[in-house]
Amino acid sequence: GAVVSQHPSRVICKSGTSVKIECRSLDFQATTMFWYRQFPKQSLMLMATSNEGSKATYEQGVEKDKFLINHASLTLSTLTVTSAHPEDSSFYICSADRDYGYTFGSGTRLTVV
């Protein structure tokens, strides 16, 4: 079946640094990928829609300069959290659409200290 690989699974970074999270579709081409943020015991909050070869579409309230999204190929989308602060600590998850079957990555636990 469709597999989305997300790396790293866990990252700890110092406040003020940037962190890049990768999302790859392993056995299919993903023109569109979605990035979510999930706080403990809460639902998934869509941050942005990543489109191959074009600018990402951000949801209202999401800082596009803080959460940089690049979708340079049909199999790779990256989310860079710039100048990370403790409040950016969260669980980030990507997903790709596969004929109505959205497949999710395994998520990245970001801790900013």
Added chain:
Amino acid sequence: QQQVKQSPQSLIVQKGGISIINCAYENTAFDYFPWYQQFPGKGPALLIAIRPDVSEKKEGRFTISFNKSAKQFSLHIMDSQPGDSATYFCAASKRGGYQKVTFGTGTKLQVIP
């Protein structure tokens, strides 16, 4: 218009029992209703999905019941097992590919021996 309401927030069921989670939506343009299962520290995994042209879909121990007129759908887990203990999210999206998925708030299921 984009909300998907989910209940209960948490559920404890004895092994062998039936787990029932309910969802309601508002936007009649939604035409794809998936359920996702999420284990701690992992991304959601597609469990089962239904389209509004059918009233029920069964896959193994998992059944979706869909009531289009009431704009409600539910997940039934028959013969619940401790391994089913996870958080379950209902969701909805529109036809057309690459559409955003609107998630319910989640139900934490605990199946006790």
